[in-house]
Structures are given as C-alpha cells and as structure tokens.
Amino acid sequence: MVVETLSVRDFRNLRSLDFEPSLQFNAVYGANGQGKTSLLEAIHFAAEGRSFRATPSAGLVRTGAKLLVVEGRVRSALGPLDYLRATFSAGKRNLELNERTNVPIDEYLGHIRVVVHSPEDAQLILGPPELRRRFLNRVLVLTEPGFYRTLVRYVRALKNRNRCLQTRSSRAEIESWSEVLIRLGSQILASRIALVARLTAELIPSIARITKEALPLTIRYHAGSDYDGEQLTPDEAESLLRRQSERRYAREVRLERTLFGPHLDDVHFLVESGPARRNASQGERRSLLIALRLAERAVIATRTDDEPVFLLDDLSSELDASRARRVIDAVTDLSGQTFVTGTEPPRSHAQVHLFQMRGGELTAVASPTPPTSASTPSPSTFGRSSS
C-alpha cells in the first residue's frame, strides 16, 4: 500500500501542504516544532480518521482555523486507487471515501493501513492495560473482516449487562446477557491470543534486525489467573469465559460490574521472564518497541497480502547512534513505503528521498546527500532530538 499524494489543510501547525512522497523511503528532517510529527499524524488521520497521539481531534485543528482537511490518493497492491478525505470541524468528523461522504469508520478503515512507531509508544510498556488491548484490537480490526463489528457488539452487550448488575435484575436476565457476552468475547479472545502468537514469532527476527544484543523477549496474553498462555480454539475460549463468569458471579453482584471478558485482559512484555517495564533499560525498551512495530508490520503484511505504510517518528530520541543506524538500515531494507522523521537527514542511503520541514512548509531536497550544517554532523545517522 502506498500514499501517492497527500494534501493537508490546517492540521496542527501545517497550514497548507501538498506532498507527493516517494513510494519507498521518505525521510523528513528539520528542527523540532517545525511540523514533522504533524505530517505523520496527518497521514494517520487520512488512514483512520484520528491521530496516533493521545490528542482529541478538536486539538488537531490549527489554532485560528475552523476546519482541518487531510486528503490523499492511496493505492493497494492489488486493489484500485482510492481517494480518501478526512475532515474535522466543530466537534464533527467526516470521512469520505471516493467522494462518498459520511462513510462509517469500519468501511473507511483498511483502504490504507499504517503502522506507526513514535516516542509515545513507551506507553505501551509503561501505560495502562487499555493501551495494550487497543494495540491488539487495532491490528485485528485491520486484518480480520468482521472483528470491528464483533467489538462493537461486545461493548454494547457489556454495557447492557453492567446495567443489569447495577439495577439488580434477575439472575436469569443477567445470565442471558452473560451468554451473549461469552459468545462475542470468546471470538475476541481467540483472535487476540492467535495474534499474540504471530507477533511473538515475528519478534525474534525483528529484534535481530535492529540490535546486536540478545534481548530474550516474549509477549504473553493475560486473561485471568486461570489462563496459562496456551493457544485456544474459539470453543476453548468460550469454556474459559464460561468458567470465569460462573466463578465470579457473586462478586459481580456485589461490585455491580462485569468481572470476566476480554475487556479486562492485558498483554505482558517480558524480558528474561521479568516485566519489561522493570527489566529493560530505556534503550532496550525502545528497541523492543521498534521490534514490536516491525512485527506488527510483518503480521499485517502477511495477513492482508499487502505491505502497510510504515511511519517512524523521531527515531533519534532515546536511541543511541549505533542503534538508530541499525534501525534505519533495517527499515530501508523493507519493501513498502516508509516515512521517517528526524532532526537531521540520515546519511549514506542513496535510495532515501529527502524532504525538509521548516515552519510547516515541506521542501523536497534534491540530493540524497545531506546539506552540511554549520556544526559537525552528529555521529548519529539522525541527530539527537530534544523532545
């Protein structure tokens, strides 16, 4: 999948930008605060109707403007050309697909699939379980037809069941909602466990590509104390949830909320069988996260038979020079379209298409050799970022 053209209007500090990226490797460099990250966010907004950062969409509209518009022409490996347009104004988002307006999100998604790595990924290790569940859900929405609908139905059933518990409905009524929840929940559970297994398998080669050190890393899906990490068929997932629902019923009635199901699960990143948040250094965590994104990328590519677009934001922060260089090398080897941002252009890659971002304006830089800056070039392929 590739982004062929991109137009951005009033998105963060990008007033008006028209971009024809390379279909392979794009490096966008410039000082901090010039709009590099905004450009990647805009690509993500065109793909999914929201930013990859934890900013509410209202905060994406450029100060002083009323309407943000991101539009682009995208192409998939086999499919036709699609024209995407996502706008946000006065609290309302509108997604347009091939000139049809107000397209529901589940129809809109998947016309261009992106994988992002940004410094905010640290939250995947350090933040609450919700972020990790969302990480899995997002990959599944992009790769499994019907998963989005199952998720929406699950949430609706969950809210109804919680209301039953709050209003002390009869056990018979609560159990009829349990049944619906168990059926939908087991599909989500089985899909997530299978995905974690695929990600784990891709993680080892991904780690090897970006770091010399051996990082004995595993990912484990956590679905309550009576689940020990094995693969589950949908039927087995169903009986696990059924067991849990029976065992926890009394507590549910007391606490007035549902205490079983995939909305409570978590994913554990383990380094040498200890949690990564404790066992991994900051640099190792960053390597781990980049490897995780590479694994995500590989899984999406395999499952959809199409390379997703890879967005790497601010690679130099938290990563030392040699690590950053290895990542760049690994990423330039990938066959899909990639966008990388940094404070300085990467050195010595002939196939890199360079763009400079300054004050929200993007300029193509003709030569792949970086223009010499006043100071001596940083030993890092990308300069250090202060953000």
Added chain:
Amino acid sequence: MLLPAALERLVRELKKLPGIGEKSAARLALHILTSKRVDPVALASAIAELRQQVHPCPICGFYTDQPECPICRDPNRAGRVLCVVEQPRDLIALERSGGFRGRYHVLGGALSPLDGVGPDALRIKALVARVVATGVTETILATGTGVGGEATAVYVARLLKDKNVRVTRLAHGVPLGSELEYVDAATLERALSGRREF
C-alpha cells in the same frame, strides 16, 4: 413564522412522525391544504379511528380490529408451531414471504437494559403461558440479530427449556429484527427452512 395558525398546528403534529423534519412537514401540510386528491376529512377520521378500532391481539400481540386476529383464528394454520418476533413489522415481513404456516407471538421489542427494557416489559410471560396451555411443539425464535435480540432469544429459550417444546432459531446470515422488513421473500423462506436447534 408567517404561517396561519391552523397550518402551523398541522406542521407541528406532522413533525412528530418519524423521518419528518420541518421542511417535509411544511410540504405535506401545504399538500394537504391544496391537493384535490387528498380528502382531509377522510384522512383525519382514518387517523382518529385507528387507535379506537385497532388494538393488540390478546393472543399473539399483533394488531387487529377483531377480538382476535385473523391468523390466530385461522383453523388452517398450524397452532403448535410458534414464531416469536420482536415487532408487528417483523410478522408482516414473514407473512409476506409466505413461507410460514404456523402462528406468531409478538414480544413488543427486545431486552435492552440500557433503555430500561427488561423481561417484564415484553410479552414473555404470555408466551410461556401460551406454549404450556396450547401444547406448542416448536418455538422458532426470530428475534433480531442485534445483541438485544440475541439476549432475548437466550432468555426465552432458557424459560422454555423444561416446557417440553423444541426451540429453534432462524438460520444465520439472515438479518432479523429491524432489518427483517427489508429482506426479500426468498431469503426469509430460506432462513425459515434452515432454522436450527437453539
């Protein structure tokens, strides 16, 4: 607005109808005012008498202007096979398909705790009583495929578990409930004939 009071009043009433906004209401009101084809007296009395004469059938819950509806009275219909639907419009859709020769039970909706709809707000007790009293041998659950329709089907099926009646569900892949009325006859018939034990 500059509309005469009588016109304004009609617009206000029409706007309460589903899918009718300010503009459509005004257009309809003006049409009623001027059209030669519309007989305002006939229209008004048809509306006024609707609720006086039409009431739910005490047996199945469908609408009728008789003590019991024609389907419940029809001796040629299999009284021991019941099709359970959410709304009268679902019954109409199934009847249009012509594929079902049993009788119906209209629940009046589906479970939806978030909207305050529990089992007591639906005609579920009446259904169980009817199954027991009339010796129903099969109950086909044709409630919707939304989560509420599914939960309702589970709830009803459990109540009927020890009532010596076969409980089936319409074949999957067929939209039910609110979408039922848009399904063509052939699809409905396939759903009926492909029904499975629930």
